[in-house]
Amino acid sequence: MASSEEDGGGSGAAEEKEPSKKRRLGALATAWLIFYNVAMTAGWLVLGIAMARFYMQKGTHKGLFRSVQRTLKFFQTFALLEVVHCAVVHTSVLVTGVQVSSRIFMVWFIAHSIRQIQNEESVILFLVVWTVTEITRYSFYTFNLLNHLPHFIKWARYNFFIILYPVGVAGELLTIYAALPYVKKTGIYSLRLPNKYNVSFDYYYFLIAVMFSYIPLFPQLYFHMLRQRRKVLYGEVIVEKDD
Numbered sequence: 076m077a078s079s080e081e082d083g084g085g086s087g088a089a090e091e092k093e094p095s096k097k098r099r100l101g102a103l104a105t106a107w108l109i110f111y112n113v114a115m116t117a118g119w120l121v122l123g124i125a126m127a128r129f130y131m132q133k134g135t136h137k138g139l140f141r142s143v144q145r146t147l148k149f150f151q152t153f154a155l156l157e158v159v160h161c162a163v164v165h166t167s168v169l170v171t172g173v174q175v176s177s178r179i180f181m182v183w184f185i186a187h188s189i190r191q192i193q194n195e196e197s198v199i200l201f202l203v204v205w206t207v208t209e210i211t212r213y214s215f216y217t218f219n220l221l222n223h224l225p226h227f228i229k230w231a232r233y234n235f236f237i238i239l240y241p242v243g244v245a246g247e248l249l250t251i252y253a254a255l256p257y258v259k260k261t262g263i264y265s266l267r268l269p270n271k272y273n274v275s276f277d278y279y280y281f282l283i284a285v286m287f288s289y290i291p292l293f294p295q296l297y298f299h300m301l302r303q304r305r306k307v308l309y310g311e312v313i314v315e316k317d318d
Contacts, residue, residue: 100163115213119206122206123206129143155175158172181247181250184264185250191254192253197253200249208235258282265278
């Protein structure tokens with residue numbers, strides 16, 4: 076789920092584990108993760124500033140996606156490295172892979188590929204949510220790796236998601252829904268019979284299935300973050316099954 080706030084993310088954060096169970100990273104790995112998180116924080120900050128500047132200059136959201144798409148595509152695709160980071164920070168490869176790939180899917184196979192929906196308000200909605208979320212998340216990881224975590228960053232990490240997560244999911248779902256008529260009309264990414272592969276694929280129904288997948292996934296991830304919030308901010312001991 077693209078707007079997921081699942082902890083870990085392959086970005087070098089292990090703050091949810093007990094101190095005695097924290098893995099001691101090597102100097103080289105720590106240096107790389109700090110560099111990565113600083114770069115990602117800066118990238119999303121640049122994106123946020125560009126979005127705000129565009130809206131102040133133009134007074135409209137129309138054309139905003141096109142103006143920031145290169146920065147968005149670069150930094151969101153660069154997040155694929157977080158799957159590799161799982162080997163260092165011991166987070167779930169499956170969970171991280173699903174989260175990163177779902178974001179990339181929204182950027183490349185929805186917003187980029189279906190240009191008719193780029194000016195939809197829902198696109199701007201999830202972009203704003205992603206930007207605030209990622210600035211908070213990556214700055215949290217950076218300060219955590221430096222062992223100097225400001226209280227506000229920690230508070231923001233475990234409070235902003237309460238509103239941002241459902242709003243971001245709504246933006247994603249509305250964007251996919253807006254894309255459906257254009258997908259059905261153009262047949263983009265669909266494979267019709269007969270063909271040499273003797274296989275058919277309908278992108279229209281695939282997107283509908285993706286939308287329905289949010290029903291079981293959203294509550295699980297949202298309530299997981301609520302449990303992590305109680306654990307980190309209030310010190311509650313929560314027993315969860317291993318992945």
